[in-house]
Amino acid sequence: MSEASVLSVRNLTKVYRPRRRLILPGQPRPAIPAAVDDVSFELAPGEIIGIAGESGSGKSTTVKCVARLVDPDAGEVWLDGVNLMTLSGSPLRSARRLLQVVFQDPYSSLNPQLQIGAAIREAGVAHGIPGARDPRFVAELLDKVRLPASYASRLPRDLSGGQRQRVAIARALAPRPKIVIADEAVSALDVSVQTEIVNLFLDLRDQTGISVIFVSHQLPVLSALADRLIVMKSGRMVETGDTREVLAAPKDAYTQALLAAYPDPQAALQRRGFGGGERPGAGADDPEGARDE
Amino acid sequence: MNDSQTPDTLLEIDDLRIGFAAKAKDAAATVRGVSLSVRRGRIVGLVGESGSGKSLTCRSIMRLLPEGGHVLSGSVAFEGEDVLGMSRRELLEFRSTRVGMIFQDPFSSLNPTRRIGAQMTEALRASLGISEKDAVQRAVSLLDEVDIPAPSDKLRMYPHELSGGMRQRVMLAIAMGARPRLLIADEPTTALDTTTQAQILRLLRRVRDENGTSILLVSHDFGVIAEMCDEVAVMYDGFVVESGPVEEVYLRPQHPYTRALIASVPTLTVPERGYRRPTIPGPPLGTTAYEGGCPFSPRCPLARPACADVPMTLLPVAPAHVTACPFEGVHA
DSSP, X not given: XXXXXXXXXXXXXXXXXXXXXXXXXXXXXXXXXXXXXXEEEEEOTTOXXXXXXXXXXXXXXXXXXXTTSSOOSEEEEEETTEEGGGOOHHHHHHHHTTEEEEOSOHHHHSOTTSOHHHHHHHHHHHTTOTTTTSHHHHHHHHHHTTOOGGGGGOOGGGSOHHHHHHHHHHHHHTTOOSEEEEESTTTTSOHHHHHHHHHHXXXXXXXXXXXXXXXESOHHHHHTTOSEEEEEETTEEEEEEEHHHHHHSOOSHHHHHHHHHSOOHHHHHHHTTOOSSSSTTGGGGSOTTSOOO | OOSOOOTTEEEEEEEEEEEESSSGGGOEEEEEEEEEEEETTOEEEEEOOTTSSHHHHHHHHTTOOOTTEEEEEEEEXXXXXXXXXXXXXXXXXXXXXXXEEEOSOHHHHSOTTSOHHHHHHHHHHHHHOOOHHHHHHXXXXXXXXXXXXXXXXXXXXXXXXXXXHHHHHHHHHHHTTTOOSEEEEESTTTTSOHHHHHHHHHHHHHHHHHHOOEEEEEESOHHHHHHHOSEEEEEETTEEEEEEEHHHHHHSOOSHHHHHHHHTOOOSOOOOTTOOOXXXXXXXXXXXXXXXXXXXXXXXXXXXXXXXXXXXXXXXXXXXXXXXOOOTTTOO
């Protein structure tokens, strides 16, 4: 692991093999494509990496392998000087403390019968964080995700989707991780709420220096969040680089297609002849299809 | 919209209120005042956050409100005919031949245990009263119209054998089976990948261009709305707060909520480090009880005492462009 990295992922590969498949004698074994195919990247302290791609691209499997929620077939994940792939049992559990995951649907990842405060406290207690039983522990975490301390006694169903996701983030922060992995953490939320959560991750990073791996199929969500982008397709990293560079000048054909498919309101209206001019329809001087970045 | 009921008008919703309770008289409104019109051959967008009442409004057009839902007041007219007063028989005919609907999740609207062909021919025979053989032929040509390759093979498949995009094409083919004049598309691309979304949107536009079908397109994504729609209505907490030509509403938004919503749309532009995109402050939709007046006022940067009992009537600001916010100076 290079000096500057908090996490180093090397040649990660995962193939989902069907448990049983009838192979008739004399027939070749069907080739099964890898869900994750030779993925490597480094994550620096305080860095936010965005992993973009469509369904089936392997972005979710990649981060699940990194967190050892799925066992990869090959590759190494170095965290804090240890290769997670060589660990099991209690050493794995304690290493995992440093790497917490936030999922897409906060409602299904929170116990519906457990008060918010208890859910957050439990995450701290389970990893032996000193002072986790102190009410101030929960209050501080709620404050970090900008929820009032009074929410500790509420149940998940009393909260909006965005508030629930804040709770899920507070719970992920409870074991004092170095890395938070967000797997489509804003995909189920309304646009304005997505922006709130994105801003929250940016603030947390700026304030605490935490590193973030943020998986999303929405490039516009990643544009304001990620320092670096990884674009995945069919299990492979097809492009990686500084977010600004990848979005401004994508080198890979797939990245280009992905960017072109995103409906930008301003661009769409201009393409349809409605310019940003003074009057509706005055954009006639902008012939159809003449623009596009 | 105020300048309604031209011969051009296909669908006209006027001050619709919908509530939930065991009995209609006990119901408090959740859709509190929706006025909307769709002209022939137009694509009209319905945009707003979850819980704003978009889907309920759509369902009320089909008279498909969920259990306990009642229309409390207002009217829905289709080609001048009162939809809310239709008999069961009229309603059946209305749903099967004049309006089609597709939903966000095509997997849950298809029967997982039956082949695509059986589901399509059943729907076609019911709505068109044709023979099984004709229905099969029609199903093949419908699948072909929505760009499904090898359509006859697909008829033998089960829904799980198709991708999300393909399933949504099948749903569209079924909805278009009787050549309805109105297609209601409720978040039809929300569950799909971006590149698949682009294909489905192109297809919807072609459906309009080739058949003259009007489309009521529900979306929370202003990108989709700007790409597709001629007009758009913006909903918040059960009210239409603004509506008009899409370019008018997007480029010159009048209601503070519309402005906040547009400002929060993420783009591909990479901002400077330290920049935070604007959000909508205040209590999220659905977390506070409605107490009259403008429901956005608790979150509105321009709120004033008068907002507490503003009537939420849509006032004209430009041709066909209306807003429920009556305050001068707000429309900067």
